[in-house]
Amino acid sequence: MRAPAALFLTVHGQQAELIDATDGHAVTPTPTVMVDLERRQFEVHVATAAWNPANKPVRLAAGVGLWDLANNRYLIPVLTATATSPGGAGTLTRPPAFFNVAFRFNEPMPNPNQLTNTGASSWWRE
Numbered sequence: 001m002r003a004p005a006a007l008f009l010t011v012h013g014q015q016a017e018l019i020d021a022t023d024g025h026a027v028t029p030t031p032t033v034m035v036d037l038e039r040r041q042f043e044v045h046v047a048t049a050a051w052n053p054a055n056k057p058v059r060l061a062a063g064v065g066l067w068d069l070a071n072n073r074y075l076i077p078v079l080t081a082t083a084t085s086p087g088g089a090g091t092l093t094r095p096p097a098f099f100n101v102a103f104r105f106n107e108p109m110p111n112p113n114q115l116t117n118t119g120a121s122s123w124w125r126e
Contacts (some may be wrong), residue, residue: 003061007045007051016044018051027051055080063098074098 005021009031016031031046065074066086076099081087090097 004059004092006062009046011044012069017045060103062102064100066099088125 003048007027008019008021010017010019011031011033014033014035016033018027018031019025020027027050029047029048029050031044034043036042067073068075075078075086075093076097077087077089078085079087079089086099088099
């Protein structure tokens with residue numbers, strides 16, 4: 001995937017990395033992660049020494065995928081899921097590693113009064 005960015009924040013498990021998009025080097029200090037399993041949420045703290053938008057507008061995007069611990073990267077989907085690889089690549093030769101992205105303001109949403117299309121993927125957006 002490609003996106004215009006100054007920094008990339010990757011969170012996997014209880015670890016986080018803040019990466020400079022121009023040179024690929026880690027930005028310090030390293031962000032900290034707190035995982036709350038009961039609430040099924042996590043919180044990431046990024047020190048202002050690492051990133052300080054200084055009250056300026058910030059463009060933010062988010063994506064989620066599955067993490068490959070052995071290779072320290074996102075798992076890339078293949079055509080059909082296996083025990084070690086997620087499926088869903090379809091006919092794409094270079095499928096993105098992200099399964100969902102946030103902040104899509106023009107995303108089509110189902111009509112809740114038309115229950116006949118509950119099988120549509122957009123019906124189950126959260």
